[in-house]
Amino acid sequence: MSISAQDVKELRDATGVGMMDCKKALEEADGDFDKAVELLRKKGQKVAAKRADREAEEGLVVTSISEDASTGAIVEVNCETDFVARNDDFQSFADRVADIVLNEQPGDLESLHALSYNGERTVKEELVRLTGRIGEKLAIRRFDVLETEEGDVVSYIHPGSKLGVLVVLTGEDEQAQLDVAMQIAALNPVAVSRDEVPESVQEKEKEIARDAAISEGKPEHIIDNIVEGKLNRYFQDNVLLEQDFVKDASTSVQEMLDEAGVEIKTFVRYALGN
DSSP, X not given: OOOOHHHHHHHHHHHOOOHHHHHHHHHHTTTOHHHHHHHHHHHHHHHHHHTTTSOOOEEEEEEEEOTTSSEEEEEEXXXXXXXXXXXXXXXXXXXXXXXXXXXXXXXXXXXXXXXBSSSSSBHHHHHHHHHHHHOSOOEEEEEEEEEOSSXXXXXXXXXXXXXXXXXXXXXSOHHHHHHHHHHHHHHOXXXXXXXXXXXXXXXXXXXXXXXXXXXXXOOHHHHHHHHHHHHHHHHHHHBGGGSEETTEEEEEHHHHHHHHTOEEEEEEEEETTO
16 A cells, blocks of 8 residues: 555654654554554564663763752663764653653662653653664663752763763852862762771772782881871872862862862762773
């Protein structure tokens, strides 16, 4: 039977699948719209199953912030190639998922998959549909939500959307807020302050420093001082407030924030694949 361009367009608008695939589905379904939709869904499921064992290490890190800046969401969505990561439909999907996480705050990935995507299908169903359309394995890898009753949640996405940060801050200096978010992105601190560094991490650093001092033949009576010095150096390199400020190495992040009247509460940093 003859399939009109209007029929193809309506199926394309309803499913988001490419025009040629829509035409083929309508021809296979003898023009039955609902049957064509089902055929396209099954195709998406087959593609998703076929590519399930593929590695999806490319993708995007995206954020979404509430209008009052009291809540922020960060999400990593993966695909197989950087080419698809630049695809408009993939980017739109990632942004929409971040909005859903922000508004619904699911407890885990399974709960997120079960949420409504657009009122017609779930997030999981949309993921499968988009997989069938794009032809690559797609996956939502992880997400986090930060909330605050005091201050703002600020986001920073590094150009290319492979690296993103959410940070909770108080204070009015927007440049300082951006600077500290960029500092987190660039230097990957393990904690805001040394008090937040797990005891197990500190003990491991001490062990490494002690073993190195012993192997170098340092006198026993100075080893404890060496270990303490190495641990302090670790804090300076890896604790946010003690790091050198990337825009002015003559001052620390703590000093920069104090001067700007800004205080940092907590942060989340996502680097694609890490």
